[in-house]
Amino acid sequence: MAGREREGNHAFIRVKFLNGNGEINRYYRRLHVLGEGGYGKTYEVEHVRNGRRYAMKVQKFERVAPGAVATSSTDPFEDVRIIYKEMVILNLILPRHRNIINIKDLLMSVDTVYIVLELCARKCLRNFYPIANNRSGRRIFKQIVQATHFLHQHGVIHMDLHSENVLFTDDTMTESKIIDFGLAVYKPELAVRVHANFNHHQWFDIDDLSGLIQDYSGPHEDIQALGHILHCILAGTEVDPERFEQPRPEAEAEGEGVTPAYMPRMHIFDREAKDLLELIGPEYFRRGALPTMDRVLTHPWLA
Numbered sequence: 413m414a415g416r417e418r419e420g421n422h423a424f425i426r427v428k429f430l431n432g433n434g435e436i437n438r439y440y441r442r443l444h445v446l447g448e449g450g451y452g453k454t455y456e457v458e459h460v461r462n463g464r465r466y467a468m469k470v471q472k473f474e475r476v477a478p479g480a481v482a483t484s485s486t487d488p489f490e491d492v493r494i495i496y497k498e499m500v501i502l503n504l505i506l507p508r509h510r511n512i513i514n515i516k517d518l519l520m521s522v523d524t525v526y527i528v529l530e531l532c533a534r535k536c537l538r539n540f541y542p543i544a545n546n547r548s549g550r551r552i553f554k555q556i557v558q559a560t561h562f563l564h565q566h567g568v569i570h571m572d573l574h575s576e577n578v579l580f581t582d583d584t585m586t587e588s589k590i591i592d593f594g595l596a597v598y599k600p601e602l603a604v605r606v607h608a609n610f611n612h613h614q615w616f617d618i619d620d621l622s623g624l625i626q627d628y629s630g631p632h633e634d635i636q637a638l639g640h641i642l643h644c645i646l647a648g649t650e651v652d653p654e655r656f657e658q659p660r661p662e663a664e665a666e667g668e669g670v671t672p673a674y675m676p677r678m679h680i681f682d683r684e685a686k687d688l689l690e691l692i693g694p695e696y697f698r699r700g701a702l703p704t705m706d707r708v709l710t711h712p713w714l715a
């Protein structure tokens with residue numbers, strides 16, 4: 413059982429095809445719902461034969477009759493494209509990384525995709541913020557930065573990094589995993605590393621490579637999202653990003669004082685953590701243009 417395998421030096425997807433949706437029960441027993449997103453539900457499941465627990469993301473899509481004409485407003489192909497892209501990114505483009513969710517199995521019927529993932533605890537960054545201190549905050553933030561850098565090296569921009577898309581492997585909240593590649597974009601021109609000779613021409617039409625917001629997508633989107641996450645870690649709470657959309661002098665001139673609860677807790681964090689916030693944080697804190705990922709990685713707080 414494995415979604416991602418290598419045949420010689422080439423990547424390929426191993427998919428189990430199901431004759432009907434009921435057949436999924438021969439492989440996995442659904443235990444309960446872990447979460448619900450725009451494209452379906454994610455369940456905790458148990459493998460029928462070996463009893464191991466996993467998370468199973470179930471995504472239904474419109475059946476697309478061969479030759480059917482789809483309108484742009486109700487484009488059934490769009491659902492298929494999004495699901496397909498997530499499968500290819502997780503299966504083929506990315507090698508394993510300890511801080512990126514690992515795909516375990518992939519099953520498909522005529523109208524549903526079942527993506528089986530390693531199971532995380534029901535803890536996400538939101539649960540971590542209040543207990544973060546300089547040491548743990550630095551460790552977790554470094555994991556997320558390194559995993560994001562790894563994505564970028566393989567040409568993948570996540571595009572949806574936020575508190576609920578970073579889960580923890582267990583309740584100790586010491587090991588994090590980035591999940592949900594539904595909005596991710598693959599940009600072959602950005603890739604400096606290629607896994608198992610992945611050749612995008614074999615897997616994508618060039619049009620299918622575009623994300624929902626492709627024209628604006630780039631590493632800066634993820635770096636900005638990391639800046640927001642860092643702000644939340646330092647503040648010890650989820651922060652409303654809209655409050656920090658303008659630089660400090662402008663915000664203060666408009667009388668928008670910021671709640672003390674949203675300010676970095678400098679009695680807990682090193683001055684270097686604040687310095688990194690001034691590099692990648694929201695406009696309110698930032699001193700200049702967003703830096704490159706390399707500069708973030710080598711920042712003294714993380715080095």
Ligand SMILES: Nc1ncnc2c1ncn2[C@@H]1O[C@H](COP(=O)(O)OP(=O)(O)OP(=O)(O)O)[C@@H](O)[C@H]1O
Nearest residue numbers: 446447449450451452454467529530531532592594
């Ligand atoms: N591997 C996992 N282990 C445990 N829980 C998970 C796992 N993957 C997803 N979940 C839970 O299921 C929820 C939905 O998963 P995910 O974000 O991947 O789905 P989605 O349909 O793309 O959601 P969205 O519309 O929010 O982007 C997550 O927020 C999380 O609570």
